[in-house]
Amino acid sequence: MKTKKLSLVSSILIALAAILVGLSLFFPWWQMIFFAPQYPEGLNIIVYPNKLEGEIDIVNGLNHYIGMENFSEENFPELAYLSYLVIGLAVITLLTAILRKKSLLYGLIGLFIIGGSLGVWDLTRALRKFGTNLSPTAPIKIDPFVPPLLGHNTVANFVTESVLGYGAYFLIAAFILLLIPLWKDRKR
């Protein structure tokens, strides 16, 4: 039984992961930057777990020409509860660090994988929804498109660039921190 208990170092790593998860609430998770000849400085849509920031109104104003729906916090119900899920995840992670049970850690890693996959799926779904659900009465007709989750895309005079935000990197770092104990407390 004793061997199933995680080491102190592992416990600290998991606690750190909990802190990173908590910290990620205050940083953007994902960002899309729109560049055009008239907008060399770029327009931003910055996604936090609980809000949208950036030049949303301007982007919406321009997107209406191709018949895209408005980006708004109402259009993303996830923003209303995502931060509670993140807090929950941070608490579970912290509990894992305190209880130092290997089984809990396995469960937590599973939770991270499921949560992360759901997040990626959700974002992809949103991008598909916005890019393909274009109004038929739009003044400028373009073919439906799906902007990539990460990287460049070209639509009309705009080049978009999608990148992860600090918050996402904190979550990835937290996940890596959770994996280290697996190696560290491997069968000894």
Place this chain on the structure above:
Amino acid sequence: MKKWVPIASGLLAGFVAATISFADFSNSTNNQVASNSTKSDAEKVYVPFGEKDDYYLFASGGHSGQMFIYGVPSMRHIRTVPVFSPDSATGYGFDEHSKKMLGDYTWGDLHHPAFSETNGDYDGKYMFATDVGNSRAAAMDLETFTVKDIINVPNTSGPHCAAFVTQNTEYMFLPTRFAVPIGSEYKPLDDYSDQYRGVMSAVTFDQNKDKLNIAYQVALPPWSYDLSDAGKKSSADWAVMTTYNTEEATTNLEINASQADRDFIVLFNWKELEKMVADGQYDEVTGQKMIFPEKHKGGIYLVPVAKSPHGVDVTPDGKHFIASGKLAPSMTVFSFEKAFAAIEKQDFAGERNGIPIINYDSIMEREVNPENALGPLHTQFDDKGMAYTTMFISSEIVKWDPKTGETLDRVPVQYSPGHSVAAEGDTVAPDGKWLIALNKIAKDSYLSVGPSHPESMQLIDISGKMKVIQSSPVNPEPHYAQIIKADKIKTIEVYPKDENNKLATYKQDQARIERNGNEVHVYGIAMRSKFIFDAKAKRPDVIEVNQGDKVFIHLTNTDFDEDITHGFAINSYNLNIEVQPGQTNTIEFTADKAGTFPLYCTNFCSALHQEMTGYFLVKPKK
């Protein structure tokens, strides 16, 4: 130690990835350009795309009533800001605020611009200007380059001898060019000397309320007041101005105002005048606190000077003032310190119109008379305190040392410079580098546009031997200009949302038309690329009223985006306004013509600008 390696590497992985994604690795350092001394003249004035000029030039637009904004050293015209005249391009004089400011005047004669100052240096907040045509003064906000307030100055006619601000913008003084009776009442010209006055106004500007106000006036003798300057540093409480027509001629001034060998510089202590007003030493006339110098003694002195001087300019150290002779071919350097001593000792040579005359010899430092330099008008300074005086008649700029009177350099200009302006050249800390001659005559400098010619502004490199390196045509007519370091001006690009503004409409579903008797208020939105006047209507971009209705259109530009300005015009209704990004602007008019009138956005805004239209329908009276 080893245990921490995985942690560190984990964190590192995250941050490296974040850095790669977020950090800006674009190369922002410009290639080092050749130093000014090794550049060709063309390189000195060439500002490539992506770079900006080092200085703003604010040139008065004379009888256009406008202010011209140029970049220095490129000498590119950037913007024309209407001040005293309506301007359909910006809707100035059409929207409610500017229409009220202009009143019934349809032109102005913008003479001398002056920046607001802090400690004798430009602070880049406001620009003041005066109207010689209709006796007004204006304040322009440099966050938006728009005029915030215009004041009509009573008892005075043509504040040519202005504007000059004191070193912390306590006052802007407006002495008059034309003497008129108090209240501009009818008085025979035979009674000129008794009944006419050359009133000077002390104007304050409330920066919180954007309001100009007349603090008090001084009923100076009925002479013409030409140019002026405020003291600096040790002379900060003082100001000087030149006079002509101390002969008090009432006709053919060309001859009759040029008879006396000496005219005067008026030297006054504005702190003392301020105190006199506080102590009640004034008469209340036409609703103004008026100081009559022959009755309310103190604070004002006369300095004899070679006849009919034009400019009088205070040196950057505040120790001297230099009068330019115009009709006498010399500049006269006076000492403030000696003037203060003479006043202390009452070293006077009698009085004129009840004002003490200071002994000329007691305070004159030197008369400077460069060989064959004729018609000295106005002096600017460089970073070493050297003086640059425009010679109207001999068409040149003369550089000389106020401390020795020695002529250092001369350069011909084309032709007949009135004023010149150096980079921050009338502050306590001029920059040197550039001087611009504001020439009255361009003659064959540019492609001909017929008999009426533009004026000319010539850029002179004063970093070494003076050399004219660029010439720029300019609309009539820069009388004086100011050059300010570009980084002192902090503009806004978009008007911030003002939730307290009851006339603003930011949400599309709140656009509405309200009727109150025969008054119709439209709370509308202009956005790329449509108007919304009534969100709930079948056609939200249509305004329908009855003939004779009073129509108020409060239009908000909800494009909070740089350089997305919308216009609003109704065909055949002779009106056009501008709504800058984020701005709410009101236009008020009576729908006196029945019929169908298309309305449209006049300021090209987007690919579908042409479609940004609607209708103004006026039902005829039964």
